[in-house]
Amino acid sequence: MLTLKGITKTFNDRAILNQVDLTIKDHETLAIVGPSGAGKTTLLRIISGLTKPDAGTFIWNDQPVTPVKLRQDGIIGVVFQNFELFPNLSVLRNITLAPTLQGTPEDEAKAAAMELLAQLDLADQADAYPFSLSGGQKQRVAIARALALKPEILLYDEPTSALDPSLRDSVADLVNQFKRAGMTQVIVTHDMDFAQAVADTTFKVEKVQ
Numbered sequence: 001m002l003t004l005k006g007i008t009k010t011f012n013d014r015a016i017l018n019q020v021d022l023t024i025k026d027h028e029t030l031a032i033v034g035p036s037g038a039g040k041t042t043l044l045r046i047i048s049g050l051t052k053p054d055a056g057t058f059i060w061n062d063q064p065v066t067p068v069k070l071r072q073d074g075i076i077g078v079v080f081q082n083f084e085l086f087p088n089l090s091v092l093r094n095i096t097l098a099p100t101l102q103g104t105p106e107d108e109a110k111a112a113a114m115e116l117l118a119q120l121d122l123a124d125q126a127d128a129y130p131f132s133l134s135g136g137q138k139q140r141v142a143i144a145r146a147l148a149l150k151p152e153i154l155l156y157d158e159p160t161s162a163l164d165p166s167l168r169d170s171v172a173d174l175v176n177q178f179k180r181a182g183m184t185q186v187i188v189t190h191d192m193d194f195a196q197a198v199a200d201t202t203f204k205v206e207k208v209q
């Protein structure tokens, strides 16, 4: 369980998040919703260790922790809104890069990546480069890349917004499949129908006046 307490963030003297408390329970899928500009992405970036809060504490399984450490330790994985794949690396290499940098032997990392690609219906794209993939395929590679580090919590930033609306249901199916497998997931979305289709819990970020 990850607990955030008193998360506060100001940009250019404008308060975006003010004393936000949030608990992410094991195995739940939590949707972070709220109006545009309320600070949803900022909160996700703080949980990912990509943005430093001005104040606040994080407790992981009863121990104080920093989000940077959680991400470095592979406890938190992130699927970015625009996928952020490495354009000069094949699909397979996009997925094996972080595990091999962390010391997993190349063969082992490749075998695990091929398994993930097969699960995500992408096995035939292992040698492709990101430019040749559809939006939905890029997203699944981004998900495979995050899963390759075996995170305990998977974060998604607006997973439906960079995709054709017709793909929304397939993203919901995937998220629900991971949920059934026991994954803990946190999803920033402005899409209330999507949130309703996947979330066990909804957390609303309010705009600070």
Ligand SMILES: Nc1ncnc2c1ncn2[C@@H]1O[C@H](COP(=O)(O)OP(=O)(O)OP(=O)(O)O)[C@@H](O)[C@H]1O
Residues within 6 Å of the ligand: 011, 012, 016, 034, 035, 036, 037, 038, 039, 040, 041, 042, 043, 190
């Ligand atoms: N690095 C930054 N520097 C300055 N202002 C920022 C920065 N990042 C975000 N902001 C501002 O913080 C506010 C919240 O942004 P954020 O992207 O977190 O909102 P959001 O709820 O995710 O919005 P949306 O639904 O439109 O994506 C916005 O007004 C944004 O302009």
